[in-house]
Amino acid sequence: MTWDADVCVVGAGPAGLAAAVHAAEGGASVTLLDSGAALGGQYWRHPVSADGALDRDLHHDVEVFAGLSRRAAALTDRGSLTYLPGQHVWTLSAGQDGCLIRALVPGPPAAETVVKARLTILATGAMDRPLPFPGWDLPGVMTVGGLQSLLKGHGVLAGQRVLLAGTGPLLLSAAAGVVARGGTVTGVLESARQRAWARHLPALARVPEKLAEGARYAAVLARRGVTVRSGVMVTAAHGQDRVRSVSTARISRDGHAEPGRERLYEADVLAVGWGFIPRLELHTAVGCELSADAHGDVAVTVDDDQFTSNPVVLAAGEPTGIGGASLAVTEGQIAGIAAAHRLGHGAGPPAGLKDRRARLRAFAAALASVYTDPGGWGERLTDDTIICRCEEVSYAEVRQALELGAGDVRTVKLLSRAGMGWCQGRICGYAVACLAGGRAADPAAALRMPLAAPLPLGLLANADLNAGTGPGDGS
Amino acid sequence: MPTFSFDGAPVPFTGGQSVGAALIAAGVTSVRRTRRQGRPRGLFCGIGVCFDCLLRIDGAPNQRACLVAAGPGLVVQTQDGTGQDDLGR
Numbered sequence: 275m276t277w278d279a280d281v282c283v284v285g286a287g288p289a290g291l292a293a294a295v296h297a298a299e300g301g302a303s304v305t306l307l308d309s310g311a312a313l314g315g316q317y318w319r320h321p322v323s324a325d326g327a328l329d330r331d332l333h334h335d336v337e338v339f340a341g342l343s344r345r346a347a348a349l350t351d352r353g354s355l356t357y358l359p360g361q362h363v364w365t366l367s368a369g370q371d372g373c374l375i376r377a378l379v380p381g382p383p384a385a386e387t388v389v390k391a392r393l394t395i396l397a398t399g400a401m402d403r404p405l406p407f408p409g410w411d412l413p414g415v416m417t418v419g420g421l422q423s424l425l426k427g428h429g430v431l432a433g434q435r436v437l438l439a440g441t442g443p444l445l446l447s448a449a450a451g452v453v454a455r456g457g458t459v460t461g462v463l464e465s466a467r468q469r470a471w472a473r474h475l476p477a478l479a480r481v482p483e484k485l486a487e488g489a490r491y492a493a494v495l496a497r498r499g500v501t502v503r504s505g506v507m508v509t510a511a512h513g514q515d516r517v518r519s520v521s522t523a524r525i526s527r528d529g530h531a532e533p534g535r536e537r538l539y540e541a542d543v544l545a546v547g548w549g550f551i552p553r554l555e556l557h558t559a560v561g562c563e564l565s566a567d568a569h570g571d572v573a574v575t576v577d578d579d580q581f582t583s584n585p586v587v588l589a590a591g592e593p594t595g596i597g598g599a600s601l602a603v604t605e606g607q608i609a610g611i612a613a614a615h616r617l618g619h620g621a622g623p624p625a626g627l628k629d630r631r632a633r634l635r636a637f638a639a640a641l642a643s644v645y646t647d648p649g650g651w652g653e654r655l656t657d658d659t660i661i662c663r664c665e666e667v668s669y670a671e672v673r674q675a676l677e678l679g680a681g682d683v684r685t686v687k688l689l690s691r692a693g694m695g696w697c698q699g700r701i702c703g704y705a706v707a708c709l710a711g712g713r714a715a716d717p718a719a720a721l722r723m724p725l726a727a728p729l730p731l732g733l734l735a736n737a738d739l740n741a742g743t744g745p746g747d748g749s
Numbered sequence: 750m751p752t753f754s755f756d757g758a759p760v761p762f763t764g765g766q767s768v769g770a771a772l773i774a775a776g777v778t779s780v781r782r783t784r785r786q787g788r789p790r791g792l793f794c795g796i797g798v799c800f801d802c803l804l805r806i807d808g809a810p811n812q813r814a815c816l817v818a819a820g821p822g823l824v825v826q827t828q829d830g831t832g833q834d835d836l837g838r
Contacts, residue, residue, distance in 0.1 A: 323765035380816070401796065411788060416793050416795060420815075422795075427767075427770070428774075430771075430773055515778075663790075663801060664800060666783055700799070
């Protein structure tokens with residue numbers, strides 16, 4: 275089916291929902307595409323069958339979501355917002371006069387949605403950054419986001435004895451969720467060392483509400499006897515048909531395991547995540563300029579009004595730099611208002627919103643430098659550790675490719691098939707890029723892929739791809 | 750409670766649950782065997798990105814358990830390898 279809109283928003287999480295609401299309230303006609311079944315994205319994920327209210331023991335900023343949902347419903351009734359769930363956007367093209375967005379609606383039978391819009395706001399979110407370790411392919415090892423999605427979206431506790439490992443505040447909120455629903459958390463292992471925070475106190479002081487949030491989680495966990503250990507890293511997961519136990523070690527500042535500081539945990543679920551990787555497939559498809567931060571983490575570059583280097587494409591939320599839901603909502607508001615303004619509706623984004631964005635970005639930058647890849651994981655890989663889960667490429671095979679001279683993620687892929695499977699390197703791309711050592715030269719190499727979602731060949735064969743330069747060209 | 754079948758056994762689910770979530774609630778952690786090493790795999794990312802939870806639903810292979818909504822009477826099976834061995838026969 276084909277839709278025409280002033281603004282197409284891709285993603286209905288905190289950033290996309292805020293962007294869609296503000297663009298539509300500003301006077302633009304908006305089409306909102308999302309792959310999920312309900313508004314809210316991964317952050318405010320909730321069961322489809324519920325009345326749309328979020329469980330207060332699993333979610334925060336519940337009022338923000340409720341408010342945006344109410345406004346979205348009113349805009350839908352008024353005919354200025356069209357919300358289409360279940361849409362897997364697989365490509366975007368952008369020309370002088372506008373954008374063409376194509377989404378797959380999985381079948382059977384599969385169908386396609388085409389949106390012609392004057393401006394597109396990409397709010398595609400992020401995914402957990404996993405790191406490989408021996409046994410990480412065992413059932414029961416999952417991402418923290420996966421654990422959260424089962425709990426928030428489906429009311430399912432992934433296991434009875436849950437160990438969480440990785441880095442960042444999400445570990446604490448996920449652990450609190452498990453405890454709230456009657457599960458046992460056998461440990462929370464934060465790879466960052468506690469002292470890492472010391473030099474970021476000024477940025478912290480500007481967002482007191484975030485400090486209070488962290489303290490609340492810590493108190494909930496402490497009451498339930500859950501210990502949070504800092505400077506600790508998973509070294510291996512053990513089990514035959516599923517994970518049964520997990521080895522950990524205390525790590526030095528550059529990630530090396532300290533001898534004599536190992537420990538074994540029992541767990542039937544190990545949830546892992548070392549920060550986030552922004553979903554930039556669509557941004558790269560239309561050539562938006564990207565940049566890397568001090569850690570080599572890539573984000574799409576945006577101007578003061580959230581416009582990317584492509585004049586008809588805006589971006590908001592995690593793809594502009596990992597920063598959490600509050601920043602995503604703020605960027606979404608700015609993008610929505612700016613998009614409507616560009617199309618002749620209303621004034622531009624107010625200075626107050628931009629001040630708030632600056633405050634939250636400073637906080638996000640502090641978070642990013644503390645909760646980062648701890649390093650050192652490469653030296654704990656064994657020959658038979660799976661690196662590419664899809665193609666079952668072992669560390670020995672990746673190393674062989676490196677010894678043959680591969681110096682970047684693409685050459686490793688050609689020589690070893692790592693990253694050539696179903697997920698197109700979304701899961702292993704970061705690790706392979708680190709192992710290949712080419713990240714500094716081309717940090718975005720692992721992110722480039724021709725299609726943003728797998729689709730049936732028949733649909734590709736029928737798609738009139740030349741019709742992609744803009745609305746009104748009769749596709 | 751409505752059910753679907755997994756390798757012949759009934760699996761209950763509630764409205765809005767995915768096939769993968771209902772399987773985990775029923776204690777099933779492995780949904781496929783890999784094609785090279787025959788290793789068990791289950792849900793990993795839980796949000797449709799990793800393609801580790803591929804299984805066979807009503808005969809169609811390579812369906813993501815974490816995305817497909819559970820429905821009454823669905824016939825769900827463990828996927829062996831590519832799930833398309835029949836193409837080679």
